[in-house]
Amino acid sequence: MVSADQIRTVVGIIGNAISLVLFLSPVPTFYRICKNKSVEHFSVIPYIATLLNCRLWVLYGMPFVKPNSTLIVTINGADTVIELLYIFIYLLYSDGSRRIKALLLLFADIAFIVVVSAIVLCIFKSHEQRTFIIGILCIVFCIMMYASPLSIMKRVIQIKSAEYIPIYLSIAYFINGLCWTTYSLIHLDVNLTIPNAIGLLFAIAQLLLHAIYNKSTKRQSIEGKSEVALVEVNVTH
Template sequence: MVSANHVRTVVGIIGNVISFGLFLSPLPTFMTIVSKRAVEQFSPIPYLATLLNCMMWVVYGLPIVHPNSVLVLTINGTGFLIEALYIAIFFAFSPRSLRLKILGILAAEVVFVGAVLAGVLGGAHTHGKRTEIVGILCVIFGTAMYASPLSVMKTVIETKSVKYMPFSLSFVSFLNGVCWMAYSLLRFDLYILIPNGLGTLLSAAQLTLYSMYCRSSPGDEPKKNLELPEEVPNAPDAFTSVTVEK
């Protein structure tokens, strides 16, 4: 008989695969940015939010914080490298004012994550306490990551165009959220459930908007741009009990 733990592990592995696909989904957008040598109206916020989210889950998955979380480290470490590359490309083709904004946000993120790690290691002396503190922060930033496209949804409603809300990103985000919700419910884990549950709802809302406005987008917009993607996912730790749990 197949146990719930085995099912949960399989779901977690599938979630890792989907999360990896989510990290790669913005590639068409960045190919367009490179070819046009301009970021146009694309926003760096989703990628900066995803980068912070990955850094927090990497901290969560460290053996000194949450032991036996190899899958959390691998998927979020991979996500960190991919998002860093996206941001580097975005930075290269952004105007000076936007570059300064990106640098400021990056600096704040690095300082924050460093402070969290130092504070947890210095002030929390058990794995349980460290897991609780970092897990709560991961929920907060995972939720922020999923909420980051809200500004794009507002633009879609105002312009009645989906040019700057990639379908592929919204679709993969939806699959990612559903998978990790199932994972968290198989052995209840609130840290995974909250951000991925919200992510599923927001992604469903984006898909609804896309279906409403994809045919009303400007006629001069190449069809391929309708699917330009944007960030993570949440990728859990299938593997132990939570997260990349996230």
Template structure:
């Protein structure tokens, strides 16, 4: 009989692959931004939210916070640096008002992360204690990452167009939520189950919207800001 730990490792590897695809899925969006030298109507919200989410999960997966979560660290470490790159591209091709917003949010995230790490490592001396604090924080930011596309979903409903809601990103969000929920169920970890099950629902909602409004999308039309 296959050892549950082995199954969990396999699922975690699959989760890394799917998460890798999730992180890479916006590439067509950024190619479009680079070619047009403009962010057009694309939103930076998902990428800014994902920076802090990846940073917190990388911290959560460290052995001084939780055990046997190396796969959580590897994929979130990769995601952190890639999302930084995406956000930099947004910053370069945005107007000054949008640049200021991006910069302020990013600086706020850095300060928050530094405070969490310093305070927990200084005043809490066991992994169990740190996990109880870091886990709920990770839940909050993971949910924010999954629901950052809400602004885009609202635009889809208003304009009846999915032009600015990339299908690959929506599908990757759905698959990512499913596989990491499975990973956490194999060795019960509510801090991973809760946000990723919600993420699966969020991804599914985006896919439903994509199916509903795909035929009404004019791919050549420039959609006004709403």
């Protein structure tokens, strides 16, 4: 007979694999940034939010907070490194106010984690207390991470194009939220269930935006390529 713990472990391993896909899903976006040597209208907020979220979950899964949470620590620790790389590339190819904004957000991210860690470790002595406090923060910032790609929603509606909401990231958010919601429900962990269930809703909203503006996004892309070709012809002549 397969136990609930064994099922949860398997689902957790699958969740780690899917989460890794989620964390690597922005690679096409950053390939484009490196190729064009510009961040264009892409926002750094999703990557700052993801970094903060992952560092909080690493803290949550530490033995002195919530023992036996190795799967949570491993995947979020790996993503911390990946997100830092994304942010470094963003800083490299941004300038002016965009670079300053990204740096300020990064420093605020680091300072926040340091302060939270110091407060929790110094004031709260039991695992239950630490899990409760950090769990609440994880819920809040995990929801913010899932919602962060919608920060560009106003522009998407204005230009009727979902070009700047990365489709692969939205799909990965959906699958990731579904998997970790399942994982948390096997042995109920409210701190995991709430943000990932809400994350599913945000991911669905992002996918709906893609569905609504898919045709206009393709049309604008084709028109843009046509304009570039026309300019090249004129220059040649």
